[in-house]
Amino acid sequence: MPDLPRDWNQWREQIDLDRYDERWRRMAAAGGNPHGEADLIESYQPASVLDGGCGTGRVGVELARRGIAVLGVDADAAMIAAAQAKAPDLEWVAVDLAELERPERFDVVALAGNVVPYVAAGRRGDAVAACARHLRPGGRLIAGFQLQDGWPTLADYDGWCTAAGLGLEDRFATWDREPYVGGAYAVSVHRL
Numbered sequence: 001m002p003d004l005p006r007d008w009n010q011w012r013e014q015i016d017l018d019r020y021d022e023r024w025r026r027m028a029a030a031g032g033n034p035h036g037e038a039d040l041i042e043s044y045q046p047a048s049v050l051d052g053g054c055g056t057g058r059v060g061v062e063l064a065r066r067g068i069a070v071l072g073v074d075a076d077a078a079m080i081a082a083a084q085a086k087a088p089d090l091e092w093v094a095v096d097l098a099e100l101e102r103p104e105r106f107d108v109v110a111l112a113g114n115v116v117p118y119v120a121a122g123r124r125g126d127a128v129a130a131c132a133r134h135l136r137p138g139g140r141l142i143a144g145f146q147l148q149d150g151w152p153t154l155a156d157y158d159g160w161c162t163a164a165g166l167g168l169e170d171r172f173a174t175w176d177r178e179p180y181v182g183g184a185y186a187v188s189v190h191r192l
């Protein structure tokens, strides 16, 4: 996979939101499964999911369609507005994950699609800690992100999770549960 833009501002300069959603529509039209993340998250049978860094709502909307209570949060107000337009009946909140303070506790907090590396460096540990604080006892933090130069390593991420009281339960190479044997992408499941 080619290197992705290093930081979120660079990413946003390169793409408009319609094109972002179009990529997934094309994948579905070509017979691919655009809902691998939702499939894996649903396999843990959560009643509630916090979709952290929800973007335009791609994962959260699908989980809600499957009957799961979803709250979507994202630091980018334009992404939240796009999600809101797509699914006005769901709750979408524009907030930095590192500063998240909600009364609810969730069975799963999901960080799909490179959210962890796109959180500003220096804020990632705080963001993971905030995600952990919003889990029910026994709840899971599920995050998938690419491993590339200059981005967090799995050791970095595991360190933030350990500091937040989470233990590694599973690690996959894909959202289809292929075993992780090293490689440029990992899906990590940590548990409170």
Ligand SMILES: C[S@@+](CC[C@H](N)C(=O)[O-])C[C@H]1O[C@@H](n2cnc3c(N)ncnc32)[C@H](O)[C@@H]1O
Pocket: 008, 052, 053, 054, 055, 056, 057, 058, 059, 073, 074, 075, 076, 079, 095, 096, 097, 098, 111, 112, 113, 114, 115, 118, 119, 120, 123, 127
């Ligand atoms: C590549 S997009 C993934 C969006 C969505 N999860 C998906 O899979 O389609 C990464 C998202 O992380 C969000 N993000 C980056 N830093 C964040 C932060 N500190 N707090 C909340 N969201 C953040 C961005 O605004 C962006 O929507």
